[in-house]
Amino acid sequence: MDDVARDKEATKANLLEAALDEFAEYGIAGARVDRIAAKAGCNKAMIYAYFGSKEGLFTELLKIQIDRVVRDVPITPDDLPGYAGRLFDAYQEEPRLLRLAAYHRLENGFESVPEPEAEAYRHKVEAVAQAQADGRITAAFDATDLLDLVVHMSILAFSTPNANRDLVVRSVERLVAE
Missing domain, CATH: 1.10.357.10 (Tetracycline Repressor, domain 2)
Known part of the structure; x- marks a missing residue:
């Protein structure tokens, strides 16, 4: 895996972890992409690039968490x-x-x-x-x-x-x- 792909995956992982905290604290409506991006250490444009929208980020995050529980x-x-x-x-x-x-x-x-x-x-x-x-x-x-x-x-x-x-x-x- 090249450095760009590693960086992309690391950025997505950081966004998902930051989003988990933000959505759990504030819900979908109260969550702010600027706080998620800041906590993840990236530009908020990356949320839209990787997930399409704040709702898309939430949907992906929820899917990952459900899959984890089903697996574990x-x-x-x-x-x-x-x-x-x-x-x-x-x-x-x-x-x-x-x-x-x-x-x-x-x-x-x-x-x-x-x-x-x-x-x-x-x-x-x-x-x-x-x-x-x-x-x-x-x-x-x-x-x-x-x-x-x-x-x-x-x-x-x-x-x-x-x-x-x-x-x-x-x-x-x-x-x-x-």
């Missing part, structure tokens, strides 16, 4: 309590992801789901449904509803002061024991 925390339908616990850990390790997702929904509407998130969700629902069909986990809930409950339990501690990882895992254990 794969669905385990045979162990939904463990999956909920690992999601909880991932969100605790990188709480900015939850803020990005919240800002996306607040500013784009609750019906607007980024395609990487929608695709990952479809895959997870299919995995849960297959485990239910095989009799490996409870079929007392629709696969979509069960996945929603598990995922929302993993987020619970971020909106409920007395919730913690143990509560999340125990709650999902009781849920799938139905």
